Amino acid sequence: MSDSALDIFIPYWGDPAYMRLTVDSVLHQSDPRWFLTVVDDAYPDPTIEDYIKSLGDPRITYIKKQKNEGITANFRTSVTMARHKLVAVVGCDDILLPNYVETILEAHEQYPGADIIQPGVRVINDQGQTVKTLVDTVKQRVLRPRLSKPVLLSGESLATSLLHGDWLYWPSLAFKTTSIRAVDFRDDFAIIQDLALIMDMILQGRSLLVVPGESFAYRRHTESASSLLIRDGSRFEGERDYFTLAAGLARSRRWRRAEIAARLRITSRLHALSLLPYSVKSRNLKTLGTMIRHGLGT
Incomplete structure (x- = not known):
């Protein structure tokens, strides 16, 4: 493997117009x-393949799967x-700001031991x-460490921080290929698989480098898959199950503070409580009950 370039993968299933913007940003x-x-998960639209071929850039590869396998399989x-x-x-x-690759490669050169790199992120609609x-205000102003220079984090302190509230932006992260290959995505936790995988890496002793300065634009949709799952409460059921697992994993490492953070799941519970007005407005009693139970930690 060469360390002089960054492999960028785009698992594709979605709006072709957004996809072209993502490719253009690269x-x-x-x-x-x-x-x-580009790993096309059998999306029923030929325009992206035609667009990629029209670019004629030897650095770009397009792969179209024969059938839709889902986001986790595309990540793998x-x-x-x-x-x-x-x-x-x-x-x-999402959009890579013009300095994204430069930021990631410079960070790796300065901190070659870092297994995960989190650059600064801008949120767009x-x-x-x-x-x-x-x-995002809570993620960036309350949970994310405040820093003016790169900071390398690892171990129980990092695990505890992320279990109190996940302040990472998965699509913006860059990984050492050998480090991310040492773990696997958990099929049972599709909606929270990013945190689950990173926690497994931390439990293996992997480190995270946080870099200041924006170099990535994360698109926050009004009607995203996660927001729809929030509305019917299924996201929080999945989160509760994962935090129970995470508490057990932390206990097996004798990471007491991380175990407590997983059991408290504070920001996850507060998130559910903050959505109660929407649940009441929807008049969906099942969803309302799920939100209340999750918010109260029962």
């Missing part, structure tokens, strides 16, 4: 040391196909405008 990187692979495909020492699995509607949602 093409406009200030640092040309990247390779892009991406990690398996990586050829370089660093890999990023980007959302098919459906129209590409910068927004400040309640969720």
Whole structure:
């Protein structure tokens, strides 16, 4: 494996217009040391394949699966196909700011021991405008460590922080390929698989480098898959199950503070409580009951 370039994978299933914007953002990187692979999960639209071919860039590979396998399988495909020492699995509607590749490669050169790199993130809406949602304000202003220079985190303190509230942005992360291949995605936790995988990496002794300065734009949709799952309460049922598992994993490592954080699941519970007005408005008693139970920790 070479460490002179970044492998960027885009698992694709979604709006072709957003997808073209994502690919365009890769093409406009200030640092040309990247390779892009689009893994099309059998999306029923031929325009993306035609668009990729029309670019004629040898750094770009397009793969179309014969049948839809789902996002977790597409993540696995991406990690398996990586050829370089660093890999990023980007959302098919997100935007890499022009300095993204440069930021990741410089961070790796300065901190070669870091297994995961979290760059600074800007949040945008459906129209590409910068927004400040309640969720992202909490992630960036309350939960995320405040820093003016890169900071390397690991061990129980990192696990405890993320279990109190996940302040990472999965699509923006870059990984050492060998490190992410040492774990697997948990099929039983599709909606929270990003935190589950990163926690498994931390439990293996892996480290996370947090880099200041924005280099990635994360698109927060009004009607995302996660928001729809929130509305019917299923997301919180999945989160509760995962935090129970995480508490057991932390206990097995004798990480008492991390175990307590997983059992408290504070921000997850507060999130459920903050959505109670919407549940009341929807008049869905089942969802309302799920939100209340999760929020109260029962």
